Amino acid sequence: MEEGMYRAVSGGRIALQRRQYSASCREFSVRCPWLQLRSLSAATCSVWLAAYGLFVLSQNSMVLSAAIFITLIGLIVYLHFVKIDQESLLVIGSLGIQMTSSYASGKENTTFIEMSQVKDVVINEAIYMQKVIYYLCILLQDPREPHGVSEVVPLFQSSKPRLDCLVEVYRSCQEILEQRKTSDFTRTLN
Numbered sequence: 001m002e003e004g005m006y007r008a009v010s011g012g013r014i015a016l017q018r019r020q021y022s023a024s025c026r027e028f029s030v031r032c033p034w035l036q037l038r039s040l041s042a043a044t045c046s047v048w049l050a051a052y053g054l055f056v057l058s059q060n061s062m063v064l065s066a067a068i069f070i071t072l073i074g075l076i077v078y079l080h081f082v083k084i085d086q087e088s089l090l091v092i093g094s095l096g097i098q099m100t101s102s103y104a105s106g107k108e109n110t111t112f113i114e115m116s117q118v119k120d121v122v123i124n125e126a127i128y129m130q131k132v133i134y135y136l137c138i139l140l141q142d143p144r145e146p147h148g149v150s151e152v153v154p155l156f157q158s159s160k161p162r163l164d165c166l167v168e169v170y171r172s173c174q175e176i177l178e179q180r181k182t183s184d185f186t187r188t189l190n
Contacts, residue, residue: 001017001018001019002017002018002019003015003016003017003018004016004018004165004168006161006162006164006165007161007162008032008159008160008161008162009128009133009160009161009162010160012032012033013033014030014031014032014033014159014161014165015030015031016028016029016030016161016165016168016169017029017030017031018168018172023179024092024093024094024176024179024180025090025091025092025093025176026090026091026172026173026176027088027089027090027091028088028089028091028169028172029086029087029088029089030086030087030088030156030159030161030165031085031086031159032084032085032086032087032158032159034085040075044071047067047070047071047074048067048068048071050067051063051064051066051067052064052067076105078104079103079104079105080103080104080105080107081103082103083103083104083105084101084102084103084104084158084159085102085103085104086101086102087099087100087101087102087155087156087157087158087159088100088102089155089156089169091172091173091176092115093115093176093177093179093180094115094180095114095115096112096113096114096115096117096118097112097113097115097118097138098110098111098112098113099111099112099113099153099155101158111153113138113140113153115180116141117140117141118138118139118140118141118177119139119140119141119149120138120139120177121136121137121138121139121170121173121174121177122136122137122139122170123135123136123137123163123166123167123170124136124137124152124154133160134162134163134166135154135155135156135157135160135166136154136155136156136166136169136170136173137152137153137154137155138152138153138155139151139152140152140153155169
């Protein structure tokens with residue numbers, strides 16, 4: 001297992017772990033920064049200070065109870081549905097591509113795409129908040145039109161790595177796709 005440190009589009013540090021199980025099976029995991037205690041404390045304090053201000057004005061203790069309840073529910077929702085700790089991409093040349101997102105609460109979301117549906121893996125660019133960012137995506141083959149693309153599936157959307165990190169993953173994916181194309185071509189000749 002190899003690990004490299006990179007930067008996200010936002011400037012935060014992210015870690016890319018690479019595992020090569022065989023020539024046609026590789027896994028890439030991008031680990032996002034942990035939950036920042038400073039931002040969590042700031043959000044909690046601002047909600048509680050606003051609730052205390054309302055309590056002073058209204059003299060109703062339900063305001064403080066509601067603030068505590070809202071803060072706890074908000075934190076649970078954030079950890080379970082928003083904050084992604086790790087995104088991984090498992091590429092198996094003969095089988096397909098599996099994408100997994102691991103949330104801070106421990107929940108995992110996994111998507112699998114069969115290799116027969118994969119047309120290509122590319123680096124695309126987009127304009128985001130007045131700057132150009134790059135992202136890795138999978139182009140899915142259109143079953144009705146052999147040269148067409150039916151869908152674009154973006155990868156690493158939560159961590160948003162910079163181009164240098166994406167190029168490394170892209171090159172490995174292209175090596176596996178080339179092996180698949182070569183084996184398909186050889187099978188066609190036989």
